[in-house]
Amino acid sequence: MPTITIDGKSIEVEKGTTLLAAAQKLGIYIPRYCYHPKLSISGNCRMCLVEVEKAPKLLTACSTEAAEGMVVRTTSDKVKAARRDVLEYLLINHPLDCPICDQAGECGLQDYYMDYSLARSRFSMADKVRREKRRPIGPNLVLDNERCILCTRCVRFCSEVTKTSELEVMNRGDHSYIDLKEGKALDNGYSLNIADICPVGAFTSRDFRFKQRVWFLKRTKTVCLGCATGCLVEAHHNENVIYRLVPDPNPETNTWLCDHGRLTYKALQAGDRLKKGVIKNGLIELEPALREAATRIDEARGAVAVMGSPWLSIEDNAALARLARDSVKTGDYCFDFNFEQGIKDGILINKDQAPNTAGVRPVKAAYGGISMGELAGRIASGKIKLLLTEARAAALLKDALKDSGTRVVVFAANRGEIPAGAYATLPYAAYFETPGTFINYQGLRRRTTPPVAAPEGVKPLWDVVNKLASYSGASLGLDSGDDALKGISF
Amino acid sequence: MISVKKVNNKPLNLLERIYLYEIARGIAVTTRHFFANLFNPKGLPTIQYPEQPVPLYGNARFRSRHRLKVRSDGSPKCVACFMCQTACPAYCIHIEAAEYQENSVEKYPAVFNIDLARCVMCGMCVEACPEDAIAMDTEEIPGGAADRTEFLMTKESLLRNRPGEPSLKGAANRLANEYLGSRGEQ
Numbered sequence: 001m002p003t004i005t006i007d008g009k010s011i012e013v014e015k016g017t018t019l020l021a022a023a024q025k026l027g028i029y030i031p032r033y034c035y036h037p038k039l040s041i042s043g044n045c046r047m048c049l050v051e052v053e054k055a056p057k058l059l060t061a062c063s064t065e066a067a068e069g070m071v072v073r074t075t076s077d078k079v080k081a082a083r084r085d086v087l088e089y090l091l092i093n094h095p096l097d098c099p100i101c102d103q104a105g106e107c108g109l110q111d112y113y114m115d116y117s118l119a120r121s122r123f124s125m126a127d128k129v130r131r132e133k134r135r136p137i138g139p140n141l142v143l144d145n146e147r148c149i150l151c152t153r154c155v156r157f158c159s160e161v162t163k164t165s166e167l168e169v170m171n172r173g174d175h176s177y178i179d180l181k182e183g184k185a186l187d188n189g190y191s192l193n194i195a196d197i198c199p200v201g202a203f204t205s206r207d208f209r210f211k212q213r214v215w216f217l218k219r220t221k222t223v224c225l226g227c228a229t230g231c232l233v234e235a236h237h238n239e240n241v242i243y244r245l246v247p248d249p250n251p252e253t254n255t256w257l258c259d260h261g262r263l264t265y266k267a268l269q270a271g272d273r274l275k276k277g278v279i280k281n282g283l284i285e286l287e288p289a290l291r292e293a294a295t296r297i298d299e300a301r302g303a304v305a306v307m308g309s310p311w312l313s314i315e316d317n318a319a320l321a322r323l324a325r326d327s328v329k330t331g332d333y334c335f336d337f338n339f340e341q342g343i344k345d346g347i348l349i350n351k352d353q354a355p356n357t358a359g360v361r362p363v364k365a366a367y368g369g370i371s372m373g374e375l376a377g378r379i380a381s382g383k384i385k386l387l388l389t390e391a392r393a394a395a396l397l398k399d400a401l402k403d404s405g406t407r408v409v410v411f412a413a414n415r416g417e418i419p420a421g422a423y424a425t426l427p428y429a430a431y432f433e434t435p436g437t438f439i440n441y442q443g444l445r446r447r448t449t450p451p452v453a454a455p456e457g458v459k460p461l462w463d464v465v466n467k468l469a470s471y472s473g474a475s476l477g478l479d480s481g482d483d484a485l486k487g488i489s490f
Numbered sequence: 491m492i493s494v495k496k497v498n499n500k501p502l503n504l505l506e507r508i509y510l511y512e513i514a515r516g517i518a519v520t521t522r523h524f525f526a527n528l529f530n531p532k533g534l535p536t537i538q539y540p541e542q543p544v545p546l547y548g549n550a551r552f553r554s555r556h557r558l559k560v561r562s563d564g565s566p567k568c569v570a571c572f573m574c575q576t577a578c579p580a581y582c583i584h585i586e587a588a589e590y591q592e593n594s595v596e597k598y599p600a601v602f603n604i605d606l607a608r609c610v611m612c613g614m615c616v617e618a619c620p621e622d623a624i625a626m627d628t629e630e631i632p633g634g635a636a637d638r639t640e641f642l643m644t645k646e647s648l649l650r651n652r653p654g655e656p657s658l659k660g661a662a663n664r665l666a667n668e669y670l671g672s673r674g675e676q
Binding site for chain 2: 095096097098099100104125133134209210211213215216
């Protein structure tokens, strides 16, 4: 366990800890471009140079391991001069694209220039090395080689994290540039992480491109609900519109975020987002739709089944269970979902596409209910006249529902989710619009924070259920999501 | 000490005290001006603003209504970098960016609105512009309007160069100059 001194502060660190990591522990920030905590160390950007006593030259903090008695200085004149000069080198060939560059505002070059350089360029525009400008590379990224500072984070990400090795540094010296290897396409399911880790604007997201300047964006920490992994994310939004999701790195679940998860926010802004109820195929106002659904439920009393959904939060599932037990008064409700869980590709994507399979279990423990097989059997045998469930869960019973004559009333956030032949559809506030509790495949409880508000009139599912019950003459007394959680232990 | 000024008001004389004489004198003044203006309206000092614009003095460099400068191929110099929108203290600028597929400048404003009803004419947008694309030198002072929508300047109404404006190239924008050069524009 070597003890080292950085800027006069001593710290004892594990053997093998780098100076950069040790400094980070002391709260001393060392600038870096090529270093990334989850990638191998490359040491090519030279931005993290620090002065180590008795060392003849400055050393890169990211690749120098702490040794007993090292005395490190990160703010000496020599280090400051080194940082300024390294930045000057990096900026020699950098085009002044900031006005049209999406990275502006969160750009490593801009930030470090303000912090460590502020020097005027000594090189004329005409002498800059020219490279290929914007070029779509893969389905999600745009590459601008001119902006690249060759830190190779993208190359290392592709070879170490996704292990697909699409990118490589081509050519040598002044002529080097990042490019795809021959015959490869940058379409691994994690390509958008490259736009995040790129410290400059060389890789930018095609989806986010020119949509919004980053300094206008507000940040809300929430959870990605694209699959059972339940990665922590940060939603970047402005004026009630989400513009992008980026990972919120945490040791439990994720450092990265898959492309599928990043684009889940698009369902909110999709053209088929439901703001009104649907009866058969026609849109009607929410109130009449609710009344119609309640009437049909009352009509079919005694032959109504309710099914929860692994796509809904615990609150919403519990509200559905309350509806089945206290308002519809049926025993035919099902909160039994057993999907195989586990990381499918060795990185993040889960075998289970539903975000809350584990979260439905406590609801089942509290309310009981029949198994999915039993429910399917009863539907197929024609005993069930009406099934109330969430749209994607209804699709699980597709085979049983076929030719059974069962009326299906579903809750859906997007029109595309509605299963064929559904009788009525009630809209509800989706993941990013209402708080909800989810349990991921590791058993970690995750509460979402809504970055945006639901469209006018659209309520969370537990509220819709509460109203549905009151139209049938029962009171569930659900005034908040927490009311629904009462009696459930998890 | 409060200083007190004694005012020595003259007492009114008889004609003034009987009131009607002074009234008639006053009406005579009003009537004289009425007929003078009726038969000689050009002598009126009143300006029918905003229908009648006021010429600005000599080489005055007031901040007047905005305009967006145009490149020699007719495209706006603006690259939708949002600097003016960010700098604007009155939140009167609204931009929506879009992408040129062919033009190597890449970015342009699909929507560029300035709400003159909110604008405080501070000129921060001009200061902030890195492309020298916005200017406040039209020498038009935004006037009154019957409707708020009349104050909304859109990209179409903002885009114009001043007559005889030299060097219509993309100024600081290397990509724009190259693009225009490749098309043989001056």
